[in-house]
Amino acid sequence: MPSSTSRAIPRLRALAANCSLPQGLSFTPEQRVAKNLTGLIPHVMEDSDKQCERALKMIRTRQTGIDKYLYLSTLKAENVDLFYRLLIDNAKELMPLVYTPTIGDVCLQYSTLYTRPEALYISIKQRKSIRTMLKNWRYPNPEICVVTDGSRILGLGDLGVNGVGIPIGKLALYTAAAGIHPEKALPIVLDCGTANESNLKDPLYLGLRAKRPSVAEQQEFMDEFMEAAAEVYPEMVVQFEDFESEKAFNYLDRYRNNYKCFNDDIQGTGAVVLGGYIGAVNLSGVPLEEQRLVFMGAGSAGVGVAKQLVEYYTKRGLSEQAAKDKFWLVDTKGLVTRDRGDKLAEHKKYFARADNNGHQFRTLEEVIEYVKPTALVGLTATHGVFTESVVRALKASVDAGGLGRRPILFPLSNPLTKAECTFEQAVTWTDGTVIFASGSPFSAFTVKTSEQPVTYYPNQGNNVYVFPGIGLGAILSKSSRVTDNMIYTSAAALAGSLNAEEVQKGLIYPRIDRVRDASLIVAREVMKASRRDGVSQLPEEQWLEWEEWGDPALDKYIKARIYDPEL
Numbered sequence: 045m046p047s048s049t050s051r052a053i054p055r056l057r058a059l060a061a062n063c064s065l066p067q068g069l070s071f072t073p074e075q076r077v078a079k080n081l082t083g084l085i086p087h088v089m090e091d092s093d094k095q096c097e098r099a100l101k102m103i104r105t106r107q108t109g110i111d112k113y114l115y116l117s118t119l120k121a122e123n124v125d126l127f128y129r130l131l132i133d134n135a136k137e138l139m140p141l142v143y144t145p146t147i148g149d150v151c152l153q154y155s156t157l158y159t160r161p162e163a164l165y166i167s168i169k170q171r172k173s174i175r176t177m178l179k180n181w182r183y184p185n186p187e188i189c190v191v192t193d194g195s196r197i198l199g200l201g202d203l204g205v206n207g208v209g210i211p212i213g214k215l216a217l218y219t220a221a222a223g224i225h226p227e228k229a230l231p232i233v234l235d236c237g238t239a240n241e242s243n244l245k246d247p248l249y250l251g252l253r254a255k256r257p258s259v260a261e262q263q264e265f266m267d268e269f270m271e272a273a274a275e276v277y278p279e280m281v282v283q284f285e286d287f288e289s290e291k292a293f294n295y296l297d298r299y300r301n302n303y304k305c306f307n308d309d310i311q312g313t314g315a316v317v318l319g320g321y322i323g324a325v326n327l328s329g330v331p332l333e334e335q336r337l338v339f340m341g342a343g344s345a346g347v348g349v350a351k352q353l354v355e356y357y358t359k360r361g362l363s364e365q366a367a368k369d370k371f372w373l374v375d376t377k378g379l380v381t382r383d384r385g386d387k388l389a390e391h392k393k394y395f396a397r398a399d400n401n402g403h404q405f406r407t408l409e410e411v412i413e414y415v416k417p418t419a420l421v422g423l424t425a426t427h428g429v430f431t432e433s434v435v436r437a438l439k440a441s442v443d444a445g446g447l448g449r450r451p452i453l454f455p456l457s458n459p460l461t462k463a464e465c466t467f468e469q470a471v472t473w474t475d476g477t478v479i480f481a482s483g484s485p486f487s488a489f490t491v492k493t494s495e496q497p498v499t500y501y502p503n504q505g506n507n508v509y510v511f512p513g514i515g516l517g518a519i520l521s522k523s524s525r526v527t528d529n530m531i532y533t534s535a536a537a538l539a540g541s542l543n544a545e546e547v548q549k550g551l552i553y554p555r556i557d558r559v560r561d562a563s564l565i566v567a568r569e570v571m572k573a574s575r576r577d578g579v580s581q582l583p584e585e586q587w588l589e590w591e592e593w594g595d596p597a598l599d600k601y602i603k604a605r606i607y608d609p610e611l
């Protein structure tokens with residue numbers, strides 16, 4: 045005879061499957077009868093607005109970013125549609141919780157906060173079973189994967205397996221910003237150990253308790269992973285995220301011609317900064333040819349951004365050398381020059397200056413004094429590097445060029461605690477003339493004057509404006525590779541995605557709650573670039589039809605394939 049417990053199990057399963065958290069509240073009485081749910085949930089019927097209202101209220105009662113994140117994370121596990129409805133409709137408030145800056149705090153404590161698996165955790169000790177692990181993923185045929193080895197998480201350094209929060213967060217944005225179905229997104233952390241002593245000492249640490257093996261061994265593991273991933277999921281696009289700089293450049297070079305992959309920190313950041321730079325130059329009053337750019341930080345993001353900008357200049361007719369001459373890269377040892385005397389990392393050599401007449405410039409102040417830049421970009425992961433004297437010197441060198449000119453200042457490091465300066469400082473030290481973009485979001489800043497208070501609006505120059513559209517465009521065009529032109533096009537598309545109100549407000553990026561509109565434009569243009577480069581594997585007739593009907597037809601195709609949660 046079945047016991048009462050075993051009889052109850054199907055009911056519980058029905059409840060768990062159908063109405064965990066408030067989801068079932070939108071079921072009609074008939075649906076509830078059909079699903080054996082009558083009486084198992086409150087009898088009211090609620091639409092999605094009501095359910096979102098309740099969830100928002102719950103989030104707002106929580107005091108810390110981490111507590112809000114944990115609520116959201118449970119909601120995502122138990123009612124994925126409600127989670128995404130909420131995130132899409134409240135991007136400005138919730139994106140900073142799911143992504144930078146809060147995700148940085150989450151990563152720092154991931155092993156302590158852990159409640160449920162949300163990714164594939166592949167350790168170098170399990171390298172013989174990569175294929176099995178990939179096949180174990182709970183949903184079939186993922187289309188996009190974000191993979192990290194945790195070696196340089198945001199500006200926080202080597203966090204080992206705790207860095208998995210980044211692939212999880214980035215993929216939440218793939219869904220929220222570009223409409224990739226949540227079941228098609230695969231977060232992966234490759235655990236090769238960590239150099240992080242406090243992780244290694246933490247009794248709750250969830251990763252391998254070992255130092256990282258040699259670069260060669262990590263690369264072999266990466267080779268095995270890439271081969272296995274392409275074999276098990278041949279359609280899947282792979283986004284490399286937060287690999288330490290040398291590995292980031294090496295892996296991108298190594299795999300880009302054989303696999304569908306791109307690096308978000310090099311290429312995504314490059315594209316998003318170029319997208320903003322195009323608008324910033326227009327506002328600055330300094331013509332493009334006269335801009336002189338100092339980059340503080342010469343890692344994957346710094347060099348990636350500078351190279352993307354060089355490409356922009358060359359596409360506008362400058363020789364590569366003339367374009368390169370507009371950039372001065374600075375690292376912890378000072379201006380990157382050919383004769384500095386230390387062994388330059390491979391990726392820095394391209395920008396090493398040869399015109400310094402044997403003179404070395406050791407501090408940012410000295411470089412600014414020497415270069416007289418019009419734009420200053422920060423990718424150092426060091427808070428406070430843009431000091432008052434640095435910012436004032438930037439403004440002075442711009443002012444010297446003529447009246448009404450405005451300095452471009454992009455402190456881009458993430459999360460907020462690593463930003464090179466704050467928005468308020470930038471506004472104050474430039475007397476409000478700054479054109480500003482940061483990686484993580486700052487609030488608007490109001491200055492009280494004797495007349496009307498003046499409010500200044502910051503820009504968030506974060507790669508969230510491009511990577512979701514690049515990935516979606518690559519997937520929908522069935523690209524066999526992600527080409528340089530696809531990345532470059534994403535920047536130009538982003539620059540053209542501002543609406544009249546945003547242009548009028550002097551913004552250089554769309555408002556964050558319009559990120560879905562921007563992603564659609566980016567995805568469409570990336571698809572077209574894929575076709576131009578001959579890497580789209582869509583049938584030729586399809587492209588001919590779009591050519592005849594134009595962008596609206598392509599937009600319709602994209603919109604019909606993206607996830608928009610209905611409750």
Ligand SMILES: O=C([O-])CC(=O)C(=O)O
Binds near residue numbers: 197309
């Ligand atoms: O995650 C972000 O916000 C931007 C990014 O890729 C990084 O800082 O590594």
Ligand SMILES: [Mg+2]
Binds near residue numbers: 198
């Ligand atoms: Mg990153």
